[in-house]
Amino acid sequence: MDLAQQLTGSLLAVAFLTSFGSSMLYGYNLAVVNSPAAYIKSFYNKTVVSRNGTGLSGETLTLMYSLTVSVFAIGGLLGSLIVGMLVSRFGRKGTVVNTTVLVFMAGSLMGFSRICGSPEMVIIGRFITGIHSGISLSVVPMYLGEIAPKNLRGFLGLVPSIFIGTGVFAAQILGLHELLGKEEYWPLFLSVVVVPTFIQLLLLPWFPESPRYLLIEKNNVHATITGQYCCTEEQRSLSSVETLSVWGLVLDDSVRWQVLSVVVINIGMQLSGIDAIWFYTNDIFKNAGIPVPEIQYTTAGTGIIEIIAGLIGCFTIEKVGRRHLMIGGFTMMGICSAGITLALILQLLFMRYVSVCCVVGIIAGFCIGPAGVPFLITAELFKQSHRPAAYIIGGSLNWLSNFTVGFVFPFLQMSAGSYCYLVFATVCFSVAIYVYIVIPETKNKTFMEISRMFSKKESILETRGLFHVDQLKLKKMNGYGGLEHTSLEFDSSSSVP
Numbered sequence: 001m002d003l004a005q006q007l008t009g010s011l012l013a014v015a016f017l018t019s020f021g022s023s024m025l026y027g028y029n030l031a032v033v034n035s036p037a038a039y040i041k042s043f044y045n046k047t048v049v050s051r052n053g054t055g056l057s058g059e060t061l062t063l064m065y066s067l068t069v070s071v072f073a074i075g076g077l078l079g080s081l082i083v084g085m086l087v088s089r090f091g092r093k094g095t096v097v098n099t100t101v102l103v104f105m106a107g108s109l110m111g112f113s114r115i116c117g118s119p120e121m122v123i124i125g126r127f128i129t130g131i132h133s134g135i136s137l138s139v140v141p142m143y144l145g146e147i148a149p150k151n152l153r154g155f156l157g158l159v160p161s162i163f164i165g166t167g168v169f170a171a172q173i174l175g176l177h178e179l180l181g182k183e184e185y186w187p188l189f190l191s192v193v194v195v196p197t198f199i200q201l202l203l204l205p206w207f208p209e210s211p212r213y214l215l216i217e218k219n220n221v222h223a224t225i226t227g228q229y230c231c232t233e234e235q236r237s238l239s240s241v242e243t244l245s246v247w248g249l250v251l252d253d254s255v256r257w258q259v260l261s262v263v264v265i266n267i268g269m270q271l272s273g274i275d276a277i278w279f280y281t282n283d284i285f286k287n288a289g290i291p292v293p294e295i296q297y298t299t300a301g302t303g304i305i306e307i308i309a310g311l312i313g314c315f316t317i318e319k320v321g322r323r324h325l326m327i328g329g330f331t332m333m334g335i336c337s338a339g340i341t342l343a344l345i346l347q348l349l350f351m352r353y354v355s356v357c358c359v360v361g362i363i364a365g366f367c368i369g370p371a372g373v374p375f376l377i378t379a380e381l382f383k384q385s386h387r388p389a390a391y392i393i394g395g396s397l398n399w400l401s402n403f404t405v406g407f408v409f410p411f412l413q414m415s416a417g418s419y420c421y422l423v424f425a426t427v428c429f430s431v432a433i434y435v436y437i438v439i440p441e442t443k444n445k446t447f448m449e450i451s452r453m454f455s456k457k458e459s460i461l462e463t464r465g466l467f468h469v470d471q472l473k474l475k476k477m478n479g480y481g482g483l484e485h486t487s488l489e490f491d492s493s494s495s496v497p
Contacts, residue, residue, distance in 0.1 A: 011152070014207045015144055015159045018096055021200025022136035023160035025103065025193050027167025029129050033069050035175030035296075036186035041065050043186075044119045068123050073403040075130020076137070080395025083138040084246070084388035092143035093209045095135065096200075102132040103197040111191030122190070129193065134399060137375065138391040145379035147208070151444055154317035154376060161372025162310035169303030176296060249389040258381040259393065261439050265326070265374040266394040268431035270401030272333050273424030274366045275409075277359055285356065302363055309367035321443040322373050322380075327432045329369030334428030336361035337421045344418035374398075380442045 033040070044064050049055045056064070086095045109125035140160050148156040174180045180189040244252065249259060285295050313325055336358040343355035374394065382390045412420045440453050 010207070011148070011156070014147065014204075015156045017200050017204045017207070018093075018140045018143060019160045019163035021100065021197045021204070022096055022132075022140050024163040024167035024170070024196060025129065026133040026137060027164035027169075028171045028193060029072055029126075029133060029167075031168045031171035032175070032190060033126075035171075035181050036183075036189055037065065039183045039186045040068065040122065042183075043114060047117050047119055050117065064119065064123075068126055070403060071123055071127045072130040072133070073399055075127040075132075076134035076402070077130075077396055077399040079131040079134020079136075080138055080399055081134075081392060083135050083395060084392045086135065087139055087142065087388050091209045092139055092146060093204065093207065095139045096143065097205055099132055099135050100197050100201045102128050102135075104194055106132070107191040107194035111187050114187045125190070134395060137398070138395045141372075141375035142379050142387060142391055145376060151318065153380065154322060154443060155314055157376030157379070158310065158314040158317055158372040160375070161367065162307060162314055164371065165303065165306030165310045165367055169300070169307060172296075172300040172303045176300070181296075244386050244389050246389045246392050249386055249393070252386070255382065255386060257438065258386075259390070261381060261434075262374075262378050262390055262394045263397060264431060264434050265370075265377060265439075266398045267401050268330065268427055268434075269370050269374050270398055270405055271424070271427045272330065272366065272370060272431070273337055273405070273421065273427070274333070274362065274370075275402060275405045277362050285359075290356075302360060305360055305364050306367045309364040310371065313368040313372065317373070318443065321441045322377060323435055323439060323441050325369030326373050326377075326435045326439075327369075329365045329371075329373075330428045330432040330435070332365030332368075333362050333370070334425045334432065336365065337425035337428060341418050341421045341425070344421075377439070377442065380445075 041061055041064075045055050045061055083095070086099070090098050106125040106128035109121040109128070113119070113121035113125070137160075141157055144156045144159065145153055174189060174192070180186075180192075249255065252259075285298050286292065290298055313329075317325055339358040339361070340355050343351040343358065378390050378394045379387060409420070412423065416423070442453075445453070
């Protein structure tokens with residue numbers, strides 16, 4: 001079926017609104033502290049002088065700024081741990097809407113921090129934005145995965161990754177000296193996140209909740225979707241299944257390979273070295289001989305690469321599949337990480353430009369697949385009852401790995417020198433091999449079909465043709481992931497395309 005046949009305006013609007021007011025803020029907050037770093041440090045030092053009469057030492061000032069940057073990841077970890085409770089209580093869309101209050105709290109704290117003379121307000125604001133991002137990174141792909149028909153699940157599942165790249169790019173552009181990159185504007189620069197969230201809060205409540213959540217967890221048989229999309233009651237046996245806890249999911253032998261896969265791809269996503277590349281892009285470009293005044297514009301150019309690569313992944317995922325995007329993306333990142341090591345070791349003039357190309361290659365490879373597919377895969381590998389716990393595991397490991405890279409990389413760079421990027425290359429190649437061997441293609445499969453693909457050990461090594469006789473067949477998914485009929489039927493034919 002052609003992608004445009006079921007991609008209605010309402011479905012596209014939901015994907016854009018949830019990503020615009022949530023996922024984009026994650027990308028924005030990743031990059032927003034880079035440009036005003038010197039101004040924030042100056043504010044911290046001046047505030048302490050006014051309070052105590054003496055300024056901060058260089059080490060203490062660095063520690064305070066490092067806390068300002070890293071507390072975002074700590075908040076993200078907390079957000080990922082509570083997302084299961086939130087989505088079960090408020091629903092998928094309800095969680096997105098209700099957590100907007102966190103953004104307004106954080107924006108107010110950071111926006112008025114200089115007026116109040118309080119560095120603590122900046123740090124607490126960063127922590128709260130981290131909580132919101134930790135929730136958003138899990139609930140937005142979960143929501144979109146459940147409202148989308150199976151032939152559009154991949155396309156809509158990667159929309160958030162495009163907006164993450166857009167958020168990074170927006171922070172790079174607004175951080176230019178000609179815009180908000182001046183000292184007097186840094187509080188506004190940090191707090192501008194409230195604008196897209198306000199737009200989301202105005203419009204998103206008019207759109208529907210996930211019908212799978214309403215039917216299976218709330219037993220709402222009258223759940224409908226606007227206009228032509230409606231959803232009737234799912235099989236009675238499915239509606240009685242209780243949501244599993246994280247511990248229950250870990251102990252469930254029937255989903256052992258799914259859990260392991262979520263662990264591998266989420267840890268690999270962060271240990272691939274993409275954060276180290278983002279943090280040190282300016283240094284690499286400086287070593288490549290790019291004039292210092294031009295580095296900020298060159299770095300902003302990488303933001304365009306992120307968006308283009310994300311669009312390529314989004315529009316090709318339903319054709320090439322999830323596995324190929326992940327395998328290709330991680331492999332490309334591994335090759336380019338090894339290329340940076342080679343360029344730093346040889347120190348030849350033309351190798352400087354090779355290092356720049358490798359940075360671009362790592363960013364492009366990441367945004368094509370590894371940036372968004374792991375969140376989509378987490379939704380697809382589990383049934384409704386297992387999904388919230390799976391997102392807690394994947395999200396918490398993602399943020400822990402994010403924090404680990406940010407904390408360990410400077411020490412790794414000091415000890416291993418140019419060879420530190422080989423560590424990232426090894427991780428990338430290892431994840432690509434794991435995906436190739438273990439994870440089957442989930443493209444155009446229902447959640448029940450995907451669950452059965454993992455039900456036997458021998459199915460791990462297969463990517464198609466897994467169902468032949470006495471197959472459990474769901475009726476064709478309609479509209480926002482609703483079922484056309486209420487019954488499940490057994491059939492000896494092949495799976496529904």
